[in-house]
Amino acid sequence: MRYTLVAMVFCLALSSCNEATSQKESSSITTTQEVITVIDVETFEKEATVAGAQLVDVRRDNEWERGHLKNAKHFEMGNPNWQSQIETLDKNKPVYVYCAKGGRSAKCAQQLKEAGFTTIYDLEGGINNWKAVGKPIE
Incomplete structure (x- = not known):
């Protein structure tokens, strides 16, 4: 027993x-895999600058006017239309964001994640890094 x-x-x-x-x-x-990914200039150029990509520049108006990436939409962070602009994007398609150095785009990426976006790419070093390696701007 x-x-x-x-x-x-x-x-x-x-x-x-x-x-x-x-x-x-x-x-x-x-x-689950990470929703926000910081990517280098070469990868960003291959993926974000094609027609139809959801490419978002979050810099101030005066920065935008000095040059931006081709096909980018300008959604200045902190402006009164910020939320309505974000709502024009498709949450189920990748979104590519950039700013001058990477700080504002990181905040934008986090806000997009909180809003339910599933795939967000942030340009490492921002447009300053883009220009430093000789990539074109408009």
Whole structure:
């Protein structure tokens, strides 16, 4: 009887360990990928400057006027129309954002994520980095 009780406890403990391991494995499988990705100039150029890409410049008006990327939309962060401008974008398509150095675009990317956008790319180093490697602006 004593051995039977010990065997039952052992089996119960063993099955609990297997169940915990199984739960742990399934949770690691369901981990979601990061929504915001910072990408380099070369990758950004290949992906964001094609026709139809959702490319957003979040710099101030005077910065935009001094030059911007081709096909970019100008959504100045902090302006009264910010939210309505963001709502014109498709949440299920990738959005590419940039600013001068990367600070404002990082904030924009976070706001887009909170608004339900699923794939956001942020230009590493902003348009300053873009220009530093000799890429064209309009």
